[in-house]
Amino acid sequence: MTWHMDGGLATRYADGDLDATLAASVEAHLLACARCRGLLAPQAPRARLDRLWDEIAEAVDSPVPGPFERLLRLVGVRDHTARLLGAAYSLHLSWISAGALALLFAVLAARETTGWGLVGFLALAPIVPVAGVGLAYGRGADPAYEIGLAAPYSAFKVVLMRAAAVLVTSALPALVIGFALLGQSWTVAAWLLPALALTSLSLVLSRWFEPAHCALAVSILWLAGIAGTNLREPSLAMFSTVGQLGYLTITVVSGVLLVARRKEFS
Amino acid sequence: MSVVVEGLTKAYGRRGHALDGLSFTAGVGVNGLLGPNGAGKTTLIRLLATVLTPDGGTMRLLGRDPATERSAIRRRLGYLPQEPGYHRGFTVFEFVDYVAILKEMADRRARHDEVRRVIDAVGLADVSGKKIRALSGGMRRRVGIAQALLGEPELVLLDEPTAGLDPEERLRFRELISRIGENRTVILSTHQIEDVAALCARVVVLKDGRSAFEGTPKELRALAKGRTWLWEKKAGLLSWRTGEGVFRSIGDPPEGARLVEPTIEDAYLLLLGEGALAAAG
Numbered sequence: 001m002t003w004h005m006d007g008g009l010a011t012r013y014a015d016g017d018l019d020a021t022l023a024a025s026v027e028a029h030l031l032a033c034a035r036c037r038g039l040l041a042p043q044a045p046r047a048r049l050d051r052l053w054d055e056i057a058e059a060v061d062s063p064v065p066g067p068f069e070r071l072l073r074l075v076g077v078r079d080h081t082a083r084l085l086g087a088a089y090s091l092h093l094s095w096i097s098a099g100a101l102a103l104l105f106a107v108l109a110a111r112e113t114t115g116w117g118l119v120g121f122l123a124l125a126p127i128v129p130v131a132g133v134g135l136a137y138g139r140g141a142d143p144a145y146e147i148g149l150a151a152p153y154s155a156f157k158v159v160l161m162r163a164a165a166v167l168v169t170s171a172l173p174a175l176v177i178g179f180a181l182l183g184q185s186w187t188v189a190a191w192l193l194p195a196l197a198l199t200s201l202s203l204v205l206s207r208w209f210e211p212a213h214c215a216l217a218v219s220i221l222w223l224a225g226i227a228g229t230n231l232r233e234p235s236l237a238m239f240s241t242v243g244q245l246g247y248l249t250i251t252v253v254s255g256v257l258l259v260a261r262r263k264e265f266s
Numbered sequence: 267m268s269v270v271v272e273g274l275t276k277a278y279g280r281r282g283h284a285l286d287g288l289s290f291t292a293g294v295g296v297n298g299l300l301g302p303n304g305a306g307k308t309t310l311i312r313l314l315a316t317v318l319t320p321d322g323g324t325m326r327l328l329g330r331d332p333a334t335e336r337s338a339i340r341r342r343l344g345y346l347p348q349e350p351g352y353h354r355g356f357t358v359f360e361f362v363d364y365v366a367i368l369k370e371m372a373d374r375r376a377r378h379d380e381v382r383r384v385i386d387a388v389g390l391a392d393v394s395g396k397k398i399r400a401l402s403g404g405m406r407r408r409v410g411i412a413q414a415l416l417g418e419p420e421l422v423l424l425d426e427p428t429a430g431l432d433p434e435e436r437l438r439f440r441e442l443i444s445r446i447g448e449n450r451t452v453i454l455s456t457h458q459i460e461d462v463a464a465l466c467a468r469v470v471v472l473k474d475g476r477s478a479f480e481g482t483p484k485e486l487r488a489l490a491k492g493r494t495w496l497w498e499k500k501a502g503l504l505s506w507r508t509g510e511g512v513f514r515s516i517g518d519p520p521e522g523a524r525l526v527e528p529t530i531e532d533a534y535l536l537l538l539g540e541g542a543l544a545a546a547g
Contacts, residue, residue: 058378063359063395079374080367087353087364143351144365147413150315151368152340158368 005029005036007043014043068093081161088162089141090132091169099128100173107181118182119234123226125174126195127219132166133199134206134215141212156262163203167195190239197247198222200254207264267291267326268421268451269314274323275475276309284309286475287323296447298462298483299455300534301472307455308348310472311425314453315345328420339421341370344414348425348455350406354399358390358409361398365413384412388442404435411442422452428461440464463530471537478537483530490528490536495519504535 005013005026012018013026030037065073065082068091072082085091107121135141137159142148149155171192178188198218205214229237237243269292276285285306299307312318313325316332316339325332327339353361362381371377385394388408398406407427414422424443428436436458444465446452456462462469463483471479471486479486494516496508502517516532519525 054375054379057382058375062378063357063363065360066355080372080377083360083364083367087356143353144361145351146317146347147345147350147365148368149317150340150343150345151365152337152370153368 003029004033005039007039010036010040010043014040014045014048066092084158085162085165087142087144088136088166090135090166091162095132095135096169096173099132099170100177103128103174104177104181107177118187119226119230119236121178121182121188122191122194122236122239123223125178125191126198126222128174129167129170129195130198130202130215130219130222132170133163134202134212136162136166136211138206138211140210154262154265156258156265159203159206159265160258163199167199171195187236187239190236190244193244193247193251194222194238197250197254200251200258204254204257204261207261267293268328269293269297269453270324270326271310271314272324274310274313274325275321276306276313276318277321283475285313285320285323288472288475288477289323290470290477290480292451292453292468292470294447294449294451295467296443296452296454296465298466298469299453299472300457300459300462300469302538305472306475307472308425311345311348311423311453311455314421315343315347315423316340317345341417342420344416344419344422346407346410346414346422346424346427348429350410352398352406352409355397357395357397358385358401358412359394361409362413362416366416369416371417380416384415387415388412389438404431404438407431407435407439408442411439411446415446418450420450422446422450423455424452425455426457427454428456428458436461459531459534471534473538486533486537487528487530488533490516490533492525493517493519493536494528494532495523495525497523503539 009018009026013023018026030040064070065079066086069079069082069086072085073079077085089095103121103124106124107117137145137155139145148158174191175189178191182188202211202214202218205217209217226238229235269290271291272289274285274288275283277283284304288306288310299310301307309318313320314327316327316336319333328342330339332339353364356364359381362385363377366377366381371380382391382394385391388411390405390408390412393401393405398409401409411424411427414424427443428439431439440461443452443454447465447467454461454466466483468481469479469483469486470477479489494514495502496512496514497520498512500507500513500515501520501523502515504517505513505515508514514526515523516528516536
């Protein structure tokens, strides 16, 4: 040990006024010299130390988010939005994969055994997002629902964000499965508007009933309609142009009702 | 007064009135809500939490009207429901962080600092990285309290926070709740009469959706003065044999009975009357 810090050097170091080379030299010395650490301690500004400790605590304590949250952040979703989405069961990877697998196996089975693959796919594809949205919020699906109700964050916003996320995460696998297994025709995307209509309708109904029950009710209604038009042979009557216009109307009307009644979600 | 309630009514369809013209006030300190099952305690707490809307009557919470200024009230409110649910796959930190987001704390660093502060305040700093599913019931309740403390709320609503806890945990909770009540209004709904005696500056006893008593625990106890006694025989509204072989009774004392100093429990039972005692029995 050939040198020690004096008061002036300690003050300049504590204030961050030293150039990088001299600061590095001082730090190397401080690691080995208790006397100089003692001289420096009273010089260090309290606010700066607190800030440093906060930064260390932030780096050490902050949990590593789950894979879905990480994925969301990766595509640019803000961290607090990612956490609100990550709390919904139907946005967990297990649920998303289960929905995609169920759809895949249903299409494979229907295609191989009966030749009704396209109708089966178009009938089932809208149910996956409807079920997901039904399980994304509400007393039965969100364990902290009651706590959330008493919080100032808009419940309507949470509902819409989760519904949109569920629609995206269930639509992507369904589109891939459809185009991969049932051909390149746009007919395989004919379930999109029905999915939007059923989802928005169940959201409107959830003003009065438990969201999961609403999802179940509109799904049964939908399947009954499909069954009714497919009694003898495969039919795409439910997906005709008139039908699609009907789904569009339901979607728009439901959207207007949702916005008009948004305060009731809180 | 942080809470002013006048003539509050709330009915649940055919089940009738949960609250039937309730009036009371509460200020800084711990305010106890006592009452038998079905007296309307949880309904009242949910109304104060702005989760329910009343059918009639008026409420002023923190000087504001919840009918028109709900969000402003919610920003200054902490709420622990009777059966708080937790996302069990979340860690303690993640869950409290989740609620902090719902409380509109958007800045990540500031929010995380606040999350660490409340977790530390309830003594869970060592397990903040643990999954909630791995915690004991008492620790989960503390997570519930931690989320209710986010953002330094001025009004804290705790619905049965000590139910089902062992005596050691309950004592820890008492210490925590008394600390919370030092500089803010705490409304504590509970079945634990000892908690009220130990913690509360004021107490409201609910009976059939109305306030049967409002005052200090000392004033409540005074209601049973001269109506609590020891005797050889069973008598009065309610009697039970003590360990010393005599009967401790409440109600109008017979001649020759030895009057004793009442407890808050004696006064509470007297207040509820025979009907409530029969229902409880």
